[in-house]
Amino acid sequence: MENRDFLTQSIMWIVISIGISITVAMFIPFPYSWIVIIGIFLSWNYWRFRKMNKMGSGVGMFGSLSSPFSGNSVNYYCMSCGTKHREAACPRCGSKMKRVG
Ligand SMILES: [Zn+2]
Known part of the structure; x- marks a missing residue:
């Protein structure tokens, strides 16, 4: 059951991340879009890590x-x-x- 939740969440994150990447790439020209995407993912991973950490504070x-x-x-x-x-x-x-x- 936990593995299934984890899988569902992983797929959801991948879909969202692809959506964000496409959206950013559409509105921001090439070299800057990469900087923005990398920035988003770094802060996002940090946020997820913080959220996971709450369980074992x-x-x-x-x-x-x-x-x-x-x-x-x-x-x-x-x-x-x-x-x-x-x-x-x-x-x-x-x-x-x-x-x-
Ligand atoms: Zn004690």
């Missing part, structure tokens, strides 16, 4: 990228009380600050 890139897919390879340690856990927030003190260990 406070974690580094490695932890947030691996946590939705692999459930057993990464452990988190609460930065407030040091409890080892795999939840979004610490089950003991509720803090969302954690580090990967």
Whole structure:
């Protein structure tokens, strides 16, 4: 089910990105259209990355990228009380600050 959602979203993003590229290329002359398109995609990827990061807020890139897919390879340690856990927030003190260990 998650894979299907991911696929649907990926196709949707590809269709939207092609639409944006064509629209930009139609209205802006060649060398500048590329700059605009690249700028749009860079900020867009950044925005998507930020959105994905919200799920595992406070974690580094490695932890947030691996946590939705692999459930057993990464452990988190609460930065407030040091409890080892795999939840979004610490089950003991509720803090969302954690580090990967
Ligand atoms: Zn804690």
